[in-house]
Each structure stands twice: as C-alpha cells, then as structure tokens.
Amino acid sequence: MKIHLLDICHGRSGDKGDTANVGLIARKKEFYPLIAKYVTAERVKRHFEGIALGKVERFELANLWALNFLLHNALGGGGTKSLKNDAQGKTLAAALLKMEIEVEEKLNIE
Secondary structure, eight states: OEEEGGGTEEEEEEEETTEEEEEEEESSGGGHHHHHHHOOHHHHHHHTTTTOOSOEEEEEEGGGTEEEEEETTOSTTOTTTOOSTTTTOTTHHHHHHTOEEEOSSOOOOO
C-alpha cells in the first residue's frame, strides 16, 4: 500500500542558521512505528536532493510519536545571508509530507 506521509503525520519545520529542522508527528500512536521504520535519514536526504547539501540527522522522540530531522547546509547560509525564497525552511515540512512510502500493512486512514 502506497501512502503519503501527510496521510499519517503532521509536520513542523524551521531553522537554526544554515540547518533546517523538520519534524514529523504521527497522527495516531499506531502510525509511529511506520514512520520510524520507513522514514530514514537516507530517505529524507534523497527526498531533499539538491536542497539538503550536507548530512541529514534523525532523532527519535517515541514518547511524542515523532521524528526530528536536521538537514545541514540546506538554507543557503541561513535567514540573514540566504537569497532563497524560504531561507528559514518553513515550507520543508510540507515538502516532506508529500513523500510517498510503501507499507506492507493495510491502514485505516481516517
């Protein structure tokens, strides 16, 4: 079954200098193991190819049903230096929620 992360997650993003901070929060407790399994740092790096020019780090916040990603060297120097339209990375969570994953489980997405 193919799904978009938007079907099972909320997202938030922001910045700290040239590093974008992108969080995924599962909509239900039972969705957290799916994002923990399928949304790896490598997969996020591929999804943001051409944007995340540095390392992508993943942090698990299981008690919040969430993952947090740091996309290094992604904002063209940061808010005060960058000529990018989104120098603070505010739209990156929406972009990540468009990622499609294929899961073996049949999900009840409401």
